[in-house]
Amino acid sequence: MERQLDFNECTAICNFDYLPEGLEAKYNRYHPDHKSYLIPRDFLSELFEHYQIPEHTRQRLVRGIEEIEHHAVLFHFTKFLVEEMCSARNRCDETRYTNMTPGCMDQDGDLYSFLLLLACVVPSMEMLQKRSVPKAYYERIPHQPLKHQLEKLVQHGDAKVHDFPWAMNFYTCSIFLLDRFYFIPYRFGDPFTMFRHVDTQEVIALRHAGEEFRSDGQRNGVNDVYDPHGCFISEWRENGESIRAHRINPMGFVERETTSILKKDWEPALQEGDMLLALHIPSGPGYTPERLKNSMSMAMEFYGEYFPELPIKGFWSASWLYDTRLSLLLDNEKSNIVRVQRQFYNYPTLEGDGMLRYEVFGDRNIDPVRSPGGFTTSLQKAAAAYMQTGARFNTLSMIVLKEDIGRIGSMPYITEADMEQFRRTVDSHLREVTG
Structure with missing residues (x-):
């Protein structure tokens, strides 16, 4: 782009189905890094080899990355999002980052949220390197959600990111x-x-x-x-x-x-x-x-x-x-x-x-009072009996x-x-x- 488009121009062109509130002021402070890639290809190759990703899935992911990189406005705005997300947690930024899909992507818009998170891994690790944080503290962090995400993509073609805000903690190497x-x-x-x-x-x-x-x-x-x-x-x-x-x-x-x-x-x-x-x-x-x-x-x-x-x-x-x-x-x-x-x-x-029902009984909406049978653990039985008193x-x-x-x-x-x-x-x- 010859000039940096303003926030409204960018978002109108990208046509996201969702964007967090409060991004405009951050965008106005953003200084583009002028990198020609969204995700380093050597990192991507190492990932493919580590998880033995089949060729058709590799091609799909590369195609999605290239679609972002070849769309000048979307590429620019995505790099802005990456920079903000990588430092958000340490700033205790309450911005509600979650799944977002740009309407301007013709083929692989369903990959966008995953690729956005994946693009955070390398710069996040570079930030930790600059702080002299030993690699042992963070090199495995992104792999907790990444392993499941790639398995789901390979086996079912499903690119949807489950619980984006929680996964973001790991892709941005913000949680230890x-x-x-x-x-x-x-x-x-x-x-x-x-x-x-x-x-x-x-x-x-x-x-x-x-x-x-x-x-x-x-x-x-x-x-x-x-x-x-x-x-x-x-x-x-x-x-x-x-x-x-x-x-x-x-x-x-x-x-x-x-x-x-x-x-x-x-x-x-x-x-x-x-x-x-x-x-x-x-x-x-x-x-x-x-x-x-x-x-x-x-x-x-x-x-x-x-x-x-x-x-x-x-x-x-x-x-x-x-x-x-x-x-x-x-x-x-x-x-x-x-x-x-x-x-x-x-x-x-x-x-x-709701959290107890899910963790103890396996269903956030279960009613142990109306469905008291089938409980096997002592905690399940005791919790159900307690709730039957009206508590x-x-x-x-x-x-x-x-x-x-x-x-x-x-x-x-x-x-x-x-x-x-x-x-x-x-x-x-x-x-x-x-x-």
């Missing part, structure tokens, strides 16, 4: 497996503030004002379950000396009674906008407090050495595994699910039990602050009093209905 868990930068945005006592180092989380909770301390309406008579709205009363608000019990619920703290005794430890590392849990053995502690220690060391500009305050995650209701069903001394969740500062979310599970989130990593294994946040209050509070909204 450190011992047992994956880690990736994450911007904290939930409506509460954590404080640490200046002398005792105790940590407390206070929920912000204006949210509605059931009497069990879960968000009113989660799982479409409401508590019209027992619900309460969170408050935050602050003056020069103190803050009075609703404490989040680290067993994963918000307390009805407010708690007051003196500002001279407590310092903010985590606030909205702070940077954390999101922790993701791959399947397999080793889900223990010991491996959690080791993985978090490795993550802080890794990011401190290779991404020193990121002011990491700790860790965040969301999972069905953190639902403290599971402690009502499982052996609290032997269950790794319970032992691990006791190391976290757990808190409620608006996500219901429901929740997806909870957790925080671990970096200063507390060394205390993992000895419950850094949860006390016996917290557990006792949990047992008194859990499912209280149901007792009000039945009692």
